[in-house]
Each structure stands twice: as C-alpha cells, then as structure tokens.
Amino acid sequence: MDNKLSKAAYGSVDGKDYVPYVSSGSKSGGNVAVLTIGIVMAVLFAASTAYSGMKSGLTVAAGIPGSIIGSAFIAVFAKQKGILGKNILQGMSSGGESVASGMIFVLPAVFLIGSKFSFLEGFAVGVGGVLFGIGIASLVYKYLIVVEHGKLMYPESMAISETLVASQGAGESMKYMGIGFGVGGVITVITGAFLNVANNVISYINESFYKWKFEIEVNPLLLGIGFIVGLEVSLTMFAGSIFANFGIMPLIGYFSSLAKEGEAVWNNPNVALNAMQVNHIAGSYVKYIGAGMMLSGGLIGAIKLIPTIILSVKETINAKSTNSSGNSSSANLILIGGVIVGFIAAFLVTGGNILMAIIVSILSFFLSLLFVIVSGRLTGTIGTSNLPVSGMTIASLVIVTLLFVVMGWTNPENNKSLLLFGTFIVIAISIAGGYCQSQKVTFVIGGDKSEMDRYFVIASIIGVAVVVGVILLLSSQLAMTGDNVPFALPQANLISTLTAGIMSGQLPWHMIIVGVVMGVVLFFLNLPIMTVAIGFYLPISTTSIILIGALVRLFIERSSKTEQEKEVKVGNGISLSSGLVAGGSIIGLVGIILQVLGVIKGSGPSGFTASNGMAFVLLLVLIISTIIPLLNSKVNNAK
DSSP, X not given: OOSSOOGGGGTSSOGGGOOOSSOSSOOOOOOHHHHHHHHHHHHHHHHHHHHHHHHHSOOOOSHHXXXXXXXXXXXXXXXXXXXXXXXXHHHHHHHHHHHHHHHHHHTTHHHHTTOOOOHHHHHHHHHHHHHHHHHHHHHTHIIIIXXXXXXXOOHHHHHHHHHHHOGGGHHHHHHHHHHHHHHHHHHHHHHSTTTOOXXXXXXXXXXXXXXXXXEEEOOHHHHHHHHHHHHHHHHHHHHHHHHIIIIIHHHHHHHHTTSOTTOEETTXXXXXXXXXXXXXXXXXXXXXXXXXXXXXXXXXXXXXXXXXXXXXXXXXXXXXXXXXXXXXXXXXXXXXXXXXXXXXXXXXXXXTOHHHHHHHHHHHHHXXXXXXXXXXXXXXXXXXXXXXXXXXXXXXXXXXXXXXXXXXOOSHHHHHXXXXXXXHHHHHHHHHHHHHHHHHHHHHHXXXXXXXXXHHHHHHHHHHHHHHHHHHHTXXXXXXXXXXXXXXXXXXXXXXXXXXXXXXXXXXXXXXXXXXXXXXXXXXXXXXXXXXXXXXXXXXXXXXXXHHHHHHHHHHHHHOSSHHHHHHHHHHHHHHHHHXXXXXXXXXXXXXXXXXXXXXXOOOOXXXXXXXXXXXXXXXXXXXXXXXXXXXXXXXXXX
C-alpha cells in the first residue's frame, strides 16, 4: 500500500463505491493491548483537556496527537494490528478529549453558583449524554459519512487519516512531542504547585487617572495552544483583551471617579465607587459586559444555525436505508442506554422531583437530538476544533432556563439541577462531533464501524469519570472569585451568570445589554463575536501568551525558505506544541493532586525569583526552547 490516501478518499466516487485504504483481510484493529493503551490515552487526553480548557477557554482536538502517539505504541505493543489499531487509538483519544471539551463548559458552573454535586451525579449525567449523543450520531451515520462522502469533507478526519497512513513520520513527530512535554513539564514544575519557586507572571497595573492592566503569564500550555490555533484566532482574542483593558476599563474608571461619596460598587458595598481599583472594575463591570458579548455571540450563532438545523433534520429524515450498511444493533442499544441513563440521571439530580425530571428530560432529549445532528454535519464542514459548541449550548440553556422560570423552579438547588441538565446537552453535542470525526477516519481507512462504536463508548465513559474527578479535585480553586483566579472558566462563568441571574431576577441587565449590543456591532462588522468576546472576558495574561505562541509560529513560517520546509517545521511545531499542552496540563494537574494530598508544600518565590525579571527570563527560555528545535528541523524528514 502507498503511504498516502487515494483521490477517492476525498470524494471522486460515491461513498457506496469507495474502496478504503485497507480493502482486504480482517477489519478488526482491537485487542487487549489496544484497549489498554486506548484507555490510558483517553485518561491522559481527558485530564489534560479539562485542565488546559478551564485555564484558557480553548481546547485542542486530540485526533492528530492521538494518531501520532498511537502509532508509536502500536509499533511496540501491537504491531500486528497496524493501521487499524492506530485508528482505534485515535478514536479513543478523541473520545476522552470530546467529553472534556463539552463538560468543562457547564459543569464547573455548579461551583460558581455556590452549590456542589456528587461524583455519582456528574458521572450519571455525563454517561447519559455520551450514550445519547453517540446513539443519535450513529443513527445518521450512513447519511453523514457514506451518502455525503466528498460533499462533507471532514477536514480534520482527512488530516488524521493522512497522518495514520504516513506512519514513517510518527517517530519524528514523537520526538518533538517529547521535547515539548519536557519543556512544558520543567517550567510547570518550577512555577506551579510542585516547587512554586519562580514567578511566571509579568505584570504592570496602573491605578492612577487612566486605569489599565497588562500581564503575560509564562505558561507552556497556553503558548502551545497559541501555536496550534494560529495568528488569526490568537490576534482576535488579544484584540478583545486590549479593548477590555485599555478601552472599557479606563472609561469606567474615569466616570466612576466622578461618583458621589457614599456610592458603592453594585455587588460589593464595601468598595466605594469613586475609589475602585483595576481589579474591582474588571470583576464587577468588565466581566458582565464580556458575558453579554458571549451571550450575543452564542445566540447569534444559534440563529445562524437554523437553516443548517432544518436542512440536516430534513435530509436525515429523507435519507433512505439508514439502517443498512451503517447502523447496527449495538448502536441501537447505545441510544436506548442513553435514554435510560438520562432518565435515571434526571431523577437523581432533581432529588426525586418526578415532574421536573420527566419534563426537563424530554426537552433535553429534543434539544440534544437537534444539535447532535447539526454537530455531526458541521464537523464535516469545519472540523471539531471550530465546532460552535458554546453557541448551541447557550441557546439550549436559555430555553431550559426559561422553562424553569415558567414552572417556578427558581431556587438555588433547582439552578444546580438546571446546570446538570445543561451538562447532559453539551456532552451530547460535543461527543457527537468527536464520534463523527472518528467514524469518518474509520470509513476512509477501512476499519469496522461497530468496533469503533464499542471502543469509542468505552473511552468516552472513562473520560466522563476522569473529567468529573478532575473538576471535583479542583473544586476549591474553581469556586474562587475575583481577579487572578487560577482557572478563567469563561464559558462556565457565563453559564452561571446567565442562569442564576435569570432565575433570581438579579442579573445586571444594563451591563449584559451593553455587551450584547457590542456583540451585535461585531456581527454587523462581520467579525467573530465569540472569539473577541472570550478574549474580552479572559485575563489579558492568558491571551497575551497565546498570542506569543502564534507569533512563534509566524516566525517559523517566515524563516522557512520553501513551502516544503515551512510544512515540515510547522508540522513539527504542532507536535511540539501538543507536547507543551500535555506537559503543562498533566504536570500541573499532578502537582495540584500532590498539593491537595499534602505531599508537597510550596513556600512561594521571593526576592528576584518573585519579580517581573524572573518571569521575563522564563519567557525567553520558553520561546528559545520552542524555536531552536524547530529551526533545526530537516526537510528530508517530511513526506
């Protein structure tokens, strides 16, 4: 077999006539070794995505790094399974990551409203969402994957497939991922919970007449995310932060300084309005304007999806012979299991309120069904990395919240139940994208759909357990408020603000509406509302280091003399950046675990190590450690 896909893989033939890369022999890629490796990879990607996503508000798709790591493990432990085994591992990696990418949007919001949930509640809701999302996506498998072959391109699926067939490149990619993991791990050990002996935040704050703040957090995982997402996304997010910290914040600071004596901040009576500091302005005003921007972005995104929803549902209903050569008895069982577990979870999280459990479950199933179909279709167009999960989730939660208000379910315990129902919906949406992406790879490579169903479900359920555990472990840090919190949680903060405010009637609508209007202006200017809004909401320390990562990528691209050289260096850079993300998040999470258990106790930096100078040194070390290996990339390593 050649080490590249045929033109037919990209749609030059009908899906029913396509001959896959592996066209003869066994279609099985799984065994005990593959399952064991896949479980380990699902755990790692679920934990790292949960940690890094809660810090940055962005997640990185696991398909390509999963295929690279999987290729190395298959070569050592299950060589006889070859490319089909590698395919199973990329799917299991995507399953763990997809769960985390969805769950972190909503579940942490339970802590932000001052409530708690048990592991059993989180696990039941998560498993229900996983099974329902996979079950519905499997029902439309033939239409999305086979019938629409070549029309829905599934760009990330094709990139993963090309990575799998180019197996000779796996060793080189693993080397750069290892370098990134080492660099990210070392810097995280020095600055994070392990040793905490060096300051990693460059900070400048002006509290005088013109109030502003500029910070850079020297964080390897954030720099890696910036390299992966590129300059356009990073610069757009940073523009939002500049607008917030150098436009809106000074403006609010100026007018608040004119306030009368005795006037206090609206949500903090202990702080005089005319004496607000930068952190007060950010936490009590800028934050809510940013929430309004994200709300408008989500709702506008959902409205724009209406034609896609109608088209997807209509064509799915009209698609013939869905069950033949696509659906299976195992897929039907998965869907039935999702409905059953969903109802059980509903009774569990509502405290036995039968009416609430039944009504909200039915609404959640309906919304999930609609958006799962849309998620699968959009994944075929733009991939999972760009999937508008936030918009679909916000639209769903607004509808469910209004139902709660109409029914009079407005106390804090009901708000907790609402957020857990929202967790079910967002997991179903997110997992559907990852599932369709993995099944497209399976179709192109020539694996067995039912086998991928089973392994993907296992990985996703394990991912649920891992993410719920990580969120519970970090609960005390996630519940922190104010400035300089360890986890930004932009989506979860929006969800908690929106649902709690609507249910209590105490939402600061004047600031929310200002943000909504700003979002509408961005829409009219044809700018990406959600990206600008997340940058507006996130600390500028986060968006600045993400931008630096993107500028490192730009430098690597501009320093390349040929297109082939640029392709090699950027490809190696993405592998290295994946290692930075994995090293920073996994090592950071392990450090927090050891800190919680009392194994380590960092005393904190002092003297020069606590200064901006120390942070500058670390920033230079991080940038140089990223650039030098990439500049030394050899063109003859590419294929």
